[in-house]
Amino acid sequence: MADEPIIQVKDLAAGYGDTVVLQDINFEVRMGEIFAILGGSGSGKTTLLKNMIGLQKPLRGAILIEGTDIVTAEGEQWLSVLKKIGVAYQSGALFGSMTVLTNVSLALEEFTDLPRHAIEMIAQMKLKAVGLQAAAYKMPSELSGGMRKRAAIARALAMDPKILFLDEPSAGLDPITSAQLDELILELSHDLGITFVIVTHELPSIFTVADRVIMVDKEAKTIVAAGKPQELRDNSDNPVVRQFFHRQLNPLEAKTDLHR
Amino acid sequence: MEDTDKATFDFQQDENGQGRLILAGRLDRDTTASLWRRSTHLLRQARVPRLIVQAGDVVYCDGAGLALLVEYRHIQQANGGQIEIRDLRPQFQQLMALFQTDRLVSPPKSPGPVSGTIGGLGKWTHGSAREMMMETSFTGEVLAKLLKVLLHPRALRWKDTLIIAEKAGANAIGITGLLGFLIGTILAFQTAAAMRKFGAEVFVADLVVVVLFRELGPLLTAVLLTSRSGSAFAAELGTMKVNEEVDALFTMGVDPVQFLVLPRLVAVLCVIPLLTLFNELLGLVGCGLVMGIWDVPSSIFMERICRAATLTDFFGGLVKTFVFGGLIAGIGCLRGLQTGTGPTAVGDSTTRAVVSGLIAVIAADGVFAVAYYYLGI
Numbered sequence: 001m002a003d004e005p006i007i008q009v010k011d012l013a014a015g016y017g018d019t020v021v022l023q024d025i026n027f028e029v030r031m032g033e034i035f036a037i038l039g040g041s042g043s044g045k046t047t048l049l050k051n052m053i054g055l056q057k058p059l060r061g062a063i064l065i066e067g068t069d070i071v072t073a074e075g076e077q078w079l080s081v082l083k084k085i086g087v088a089y090q091s092g093a094l095f096g097s098m099t100v101l102t103n104v105s106l107a108l109e110e111f112t113d114l115p116r117h118a119i120e121m122i123a124q125m126k127l128k129a130v131g132l133q134a135a136a137y138k139m140p141s142e143l144s145g146g147m148r149k150r151a152a153i154a155r156a157l158a159m160d161p162k163i164l165f166l167d168e169p170s171a172g173l174d175p176i177t178s179a180q181l182d183e184l185i186l187e188l189s190h191d192l193g194i195t196f197v198i199v200t201h202e203l204p205s206i207f208t209v210a211d212r213v214i215m216v217d218k219e220a221k222t223i224v225a226a227g228k229p230q231e232l233r234d235n236s237d238n239p240v241v242r243q244f245f246h247r248q249l250n251p252l253e254a255k256t257d258l259h260r
Numbered sequence: 261m262e263d264t265d266k267a268t269f270d271f272q273q274d275e276n277g278q279g280r281l282i283l284a285g286r287l288d289r290d291t292t293a294s295l296w297r298r299s300t301h302l303l304r305q306a307r308v309p310r311l312i313v314q315a316g317d318v319v320y321c322d323g324a325g326l327a328l329l330v331e332y333r334h335i336q337q338a339n340g341g342q343i344e345i346r347d348l349r350p351q352f353q354q355l356m357a358l359f360q361t362d363r364l365v366s367p368p369k370s371p372g373p374v375s376g377t378i379g380g381l382g383k384w385t386h387g388s389a390r391e392m393m394m395e396t397s398f399t400g401e402v403l404a405k406l407l408k409v410l411l412h413p414r415a416l417r418w419k420d421t422l423i424i425a426e427k428a429g430a431n432a433i434g435i436t437g438l439l440g441f442l443i444g445t446i447l448a449f450q451t452a453a454a455m456r457k458f459g460a461e462v463f464v465a466d467l468v469v470v471v472l473f474r475e476l477g478p479l480l481t482a483v484l485l486t487s488r489s490g491s492a493f494a495a496e497l498g499t500m501k502v503n504e505e506v507d508a509l510f511t512m513g514v515d516p517v518q519f520l521v522l523p524r525l526v527a528v529l530c531v532i533p534l535l536t537l538f539n540e541l542l543g544l545v546g547c548g549l550v551m552g553i554w555d556v557p558s559s560i561f562m563e564r565i566c567r568a569a570t571l572t573d574f575f576g577g578l579v580k581t582f583v584f585g586g587l588i589a590g591i592g593c594l595r596g597l598q599t600g601t602g603p604t605a606v607g608d609s610t611t612r613a614v615v616s617g618l619i620a621v622i623a624a625d626g627v628f629a630v631a632y633y634y635l636g637i
Contacts, residue, residue, distance in 0.1 A: 096603035096604070108324075112289045112324070115293075115296055118293075118328070121327040122323045122327040124361055124364050125326065125330065125360070125361055128361045129359050133365055137367045141601050158323070159289070187358065191354045191357075192355065
C-alpha cells in the first residue's frame, strides 16, 4: 500500500492571470508518506499548495486526489474530496472569536449528528494528541505562535483526514518548538497513517520528517529536483539545489556582499 | 473484506452482573452518531460492576469511534465499575494511546457578577471615569498638536491629508448633494401642503432656508460624515493597531497622533463646511422644484430666499460644522487607536466610533441651540 499514489499532479501550470509562476509540474505523493515541497521565498511553493487544495484553479493540467480530479470536481464530488483533506495554514488561521475547542469542533458540529458531549470529547482528544488539551478553553489570541500552529493541526485533524497539508509549519518558531512540531508530525504520520504534504524551507525539519521532497525554483519555474532529502543534499549537481541545502549565497550576490 | 458501512452493538448482562458489549462494523462519524446516545444511555442505566467491550469485529475506527470507547470508560469510572476492551485491532490501539484522555478539561468558571448592584455601579463609575480621562487627555493632545501644526504648517503630512480629504470630501459630494436635495424636497412638500390652507405657500421658502441653514444642513452632513468617514478612520487605525503598525510608528519615533490623527482631523475640518454648502445648495434646488410644481413663480421664490437667508443664519450654521468635524475625526481616530486585539476588535471600535460620534454630534448641536438662543443669534 505504501507505493500507491494518493495525489497525482499532472502537467500542471499555475499562476495569477497572465503571469505563469509554475509550469510542467509532474509528481506523485504516495500513501502514508511525508512529502515536502521546498523552494526559496517567492518560488511558488505556496501557489502550488493553493492549487492542490483547490483554493486556486490551475492554468492547465490535472490534480488527482485518490483518483478524483479536483480541478473539474464539483458539488458532492468536491465535498467528498474536502472530507479527505485537512489544511493547517501558515499563521494558523484560527477563528479568533472562538475558543480553541470550538475551533476544533466546528467542522464536527456542522457535518455530523454526534451529540454535543461526543463532539467536545473528540475535540479534546484531538487537542490532547497535539498537547494542547489544557488550552482548550483559551482564545487563539492567548496562545503563543507554536501553540497556534498545533491548534491549527488539531483543527485540521478534526475530521480524520487522509491527507494533511501544512503550510510552513515551523516558520517563525524557535528551534525547540519547531523540533517538537516535527516530532508531532512523525507521530501522527506513524500512528494515524496520515499522508503529509508540507510546504517548508526549514532545513532541519526537512531532514527530520520528509520521506521525499520536490524543489521548485523561481527562475526555472518548475521542479528542479526530486528525491530523498539526504540524497539531494549529497549528490545533486544542480547549483540551485546545492545552494539551498548548503545555505550558500548565490555566487553573484555573495560577491556583492563581500565587496560592500 | 467485511467492509460494511454500518456499526452495530449488542449489550448483554449475565447473572453475576457482568456486562458484555459487542461492537462491530465501521465506527466512523456517521455510524457513531446513531450509536452514541443509545449505547451510553443503556450503560448508564445498567450500572454494571464489570464491563467487557468486545471490539474484535470493529473494522474501522476514527476519532469519533475512539471517543465512544473513551466515553464507555468514563461512564464505568463514574459508576464505580471496571471496563476491559478486548480484541481491538493493534492499529486502533495505537490511535487510542495517542488520543486517550483520562478526563475532560472543563470550561473555566466565569467570575461571578461583582457583588450585586453596588459593585456594578462602582465598576461602571470607574470605567466611565477612566474613559473620560482618556478622552480628555486625547483632546488636549490633539488640540496642542493642531496648534503646533497651525504655527508650523510644514509639520503636517499634506500629501496624506489631501488623499484623506479626497476620500472623505470629494468622493462624498454625490451622496451629500442627493441627501440635501431629498430633504429640501420633502421639507418643502410637507410644509407646503399645510401652508397652502392659509394661502401662504410662498413662505415655504423662508422656512426651508432657515431650517436648512441653521440646523439640517450642518447636522445631516455631520451624520453622513460620521457614518462614512468616522467609521472608516476607526477601521483604518484599528487595523493598523492590530497589525502593530501603530507600535512600529511609536518605536520609529514618529508620533502616531501627529502622523495619523492630524491629517484626518485637518482634512475633515477642511471638507465639512464645503460639503455642508453643497448639501444646502441642493436642498434649495429641491425646494425650488416643489415650489415650481405648486405654481410659485421662480422670481418670487428667489426673492423670498434672498430675504430669508441672513448672514447670521448662514455663518451660525457653518461655525457648527467645524465643531462637528472635529468631533467626528477625533472620535473616529480615538476609537481606532483604542482598538484591542482579535478579529472582532476592529468591528467593535468601528461601531463605537459611529455610535459615540453620532451622540457627540447631536449633543453638540443641542449645546449650540441653547448658546445661540442666549446669544440672540
